[in-house]
Amino acid sequence: MSAEGTEGRILLFGAGGQLGQALRRLLSARRDVVGLAHADCDVGDPAAVRAAIAAAAPSIIINAAAYTAVDRAEDEPDRAYAANAVAPGVMAEEARRRGAVFVHYSTDYVFDGQGRTPYREDDPAAPLGVYGASKRAGEERVAGAGGIFYILRTAWLYDRQGRNFLTTMERLGRERAQTGRPLTVVADQWGSPTSVAALAAATEGILGHAGIRELSGIYHATCGGETTWWGFAQAILEGLHIPAAVTPITTADYPTRARRPAYSVLSSARLDRVFGIHMPQWEAALRSCLQAGA
Numbered sequence: 001m002s003a004e005g006t007e008g009r010i011l012l013f014g015a016g017g018q019l020g021q022a023l024r025r026l027l028s029a030r031r032d033v034v035g036l037a038h039a040d041c042d043v044g045d046p047a048a049v050r051a052a053i054a055a056a057a058p059s060i061i062i063n064a065a066a067y068t069a070v071d072r073a074e075d076e077p078d079r080a081y082a083a084n085a086v087a088p089g090v091m092a093e094e095a096r097r098r099g100a101v102f103v104h105y106s107t108d109y110v111f112d113g114q115g116r117t118p119y120r121e122d123d124p125a126a127p128l129g130v131y132g133a134s135k136r137a138g139e140e141r142v143a144g145a146g147g148i149f150y151i152l153r154t155a156w157l158y159d160r161q162g163r164n165f166l167t168t169m170e171r172l173g174r175e176r177a178q179t180g181r182p183l184t185v186v187a188d189q190w191g192s193p194t195s196v197a198a199l200a201a202a203t204e205g206i207l208g209h210a211g212i213r214e215l216s217g218i219y220h221a222t223c224g225g226e227t228t229w230w231g232f233a234q235a236i237l238e239g240l241h242i243p244a245a246v247t248p249i250t251t252a253d254y255p256t257r258a259r260r261p262a263y264s265v266l267s268s269a270r271l272d273r274v275f276g277i278h279m280p281q282w283e284a285a286l287r288s289c290l291q292a293g294a
């Protein structure tokens, strides 16, 4: 990492989420970070967002807040759009007015999953559900605001704590190991599990890069390789030494309110080429996460 990059105060929205907590842990070691959780600022309220930015006077704004309930979003589009589209647009505008750098996160669910090779940043977005559409609308507003912005599209985020696929598999796996009933997990959706630690480290790498004021854009930032939810579940249980069986099922066997892409693997090659940031392979990142939390 370069010693240059952008100095000054960081204002972090969504500091209570799984990525927000990882960002706060990592960045506050070397930087002045003001973290706001949901209770501190409802990002769905543009006036509250503007007031928080004015109060903190940051040189970097990071938005880890989002409406992430993919199925519920189908029934609450207004709430999803307020948090995922309007809020980042307001933050990006404020960042531009202040000459601050804005970092925002988006999702593999902006794609329809019809592809069979890793998606690149310039592949056409075609979200299947409200969540993906609200995140895509957020990307457009951020890019349209005209300031210095980084939109990091990520996928299948997990940590050793909080509510995510890893902790759900751990809980269910321990229960099923007792009862002997197998777990059933979808095996026809492909993606790249990404640890919040790896994504937070990539974010820190961008902030420390000498070219930060010139390299605005959308970047994919997922761990390398690909697997299915079933493959990911097996790796989690193996890594935790939980002796529960995992039976593969299809998406049709497990209907959900929102449709999900069948193949949403992202290529993070641009991040590597432009910033020299190499995301770890998903299996290695999972091992690090399990070791760190052991």
Ligand SMILES: NC(=O)c1ccc[n+]([C@@H]2O[C@H](COP(=O)([O-])OP(=O)(O)OC[C@H]3O[C@@H](n4cnc5c(N)ncnc54)[C@H](OP(=O)(O)O)[C@@H]3O)[C@@H](O)[C@H]2O)c1
Binding pocket: 014, 015, 016, 017, 018, 019, 020, 037, 038, 039, 041, 042, 043, 044, 063, 064, 065, 066, 067, 068, 083, 105, 106, 107, 108, 135, 153, 154, 155, 156, 157, 158
């Ligand atoms: N999780 C994934 O698998 C995944 C995949 C692709 C992309 N992403 C993106 O990665 C980023 C981080 O996601 P994450 O996994 O860390 O999500 P998360 O754990 O759900 O955290 C999101 C945080 O935003 C907060 N929030 C929601 N609505 C808010 C509002 N109106 N005002 C203020 N705060 C609000 C939530 O608070 P409450 O809990 O109180 O609502 C939560 O603390 C998001 O941009 C997400 O879209 C995530």
